[in-house]
Amino acid sequence: RCTGHFLLCGGQHCYAMKHSLQYLVTASSGVPNIPEYMGAMMLDDIQLGSCDSINKTVEPKQDWVKKMLENETELLEILTQECFQGWKNFGKCISSLKEQFQSEGVHILQKREGCEWDEKTGEVTGFSQYGYNGEDFVEIDLNRLTWIALKPEAAITKQRWDADSGRTKNKKNFLTNIYPEWMKKSLSYGNSSLQRTVLPSVSLLQKTPSSPVSCYATGFYPKRVMMFWRKDGEEIHEGVDHREILPNDDETFQMNVDLNVSSVKPEDWRRYDCVFQLSNSEQVITKLDKTVIRTNCAKTILCNDGVVVLSVAAVGFVVYKKKKGKRFK
Secondary structure (H helix, E strand, O other): OOOOOOEEEEOOEEEEOEEEEEEEEEEEEOOOOOOOEEEEEEEOOEEEEEEEOOOOOOEEOOHHHHHHHHHOHHHHHHHHHHHHHHHHHHHHHHHHHHHHHOOOOOEEEEEEEEEEEEOOOOOEEEEEEEEEOOEEEEEEEOOOOEEEEOOHHHHHHHHHHHHOHHHHHHHHHHHHHHHHHHHHHHHHHOHHHHOOOEOOEEEEEOOOOOOOEEEEEEEEEOOOEEEEEEEOOEEOOOOEEEOOOEEOOOOOEEEEEEEOOOOOOHHHHHHEEEEEEEOOOOEEEEEOOHHHOEOOOOOOOEEEOOEEEOOOOOOOOOOOOOEOOEOOO
C-alpha cells in the first residue's frame, strides 16, 4: 500500500495532498464517427495514456510514461489487456442493456475506476463506478463485496454482477492492490513533471457595468489552488460566487470567482482584491480596479449571460463531472 504524510497550509486554507489514479472509459453504440470504445488513464489531472477500438494500441501521452512502459513491460501488458478485454466486455454490457430496455438509438456506457491516496493518512480508497446514458448506474461496495444499484433500472445488472463473486473479488484486488502499485510507479517516474508549479495569468472581466466582476485565472498547475476575494485584507463570502476549476487543453487549468459589485461604492473598490494561491503558498494578488477590467471578450472567450465559457478538453471523449449529485453527465 502507498504510505506518506504531507499537509500544506497557507493562511486560513489547508491543502490535503491527495493523489488519484483512475481509468476512464466511454463505450457507445449508435454514435457515428467515434470509436466504440475509448479509455484513458489519469494520474491526478494528467493523462498518462489512452487506447481505443480503432487504433488498438496503448498510446503514452507523456515522455516519462513512455519510458516507464518501456521499463515496466508487465505494466504495459496489464494495461493492454485491461483496455482490449474491456472493449469486449463493454460491448456485451451494452448489448445486454439494449435488450433489457428494448431500445435502439444511442447508448453510452461509462466507467470510472481506480484509487485515491491521502498522503496525510496514508489511506487508499478504491472505487469503481458506472454510468449509463449520462446517469449514475452502479458502483461497487468494497467492504461488503457487492454492487449498489444507483437507479431502479440497474437492479438487474446488480443481481447479475453480485452472482459473479469471483469477478467482484478480482475487482477489489485490482482497486486495492494493483492500482496503488501503478500509482507508486507512476509517481516515481513522473515526479519532476507532477511536482512542477505554474502560476496563472489573472484578469478581471465584466460583461456590463452592472454585472459581477469575474476574477479569471488561467494557465495554472497543479489543480490544488484557492482563489477568493478579500476586503481590507480579510476573505469575504457574501456576494461571492465560486466557479468550478476547468481543464485547459495544455494540461493547465482555469477558474474564476465572481464578485457582486452592485452595492459597492466607487470609493470602496480599492478596498477589494482577488487572491489566487497555489498549494505551496505562492500568490497572485489583483486589486479591484475599474481601469484594468476587460469588458469585451478575448478571442478565446465567449460571453453568454454573464458566464465566462472557454473551450474544454480534458479527456475529450470522457465526460466525468460531479454536479447536483450526479457523477456521470
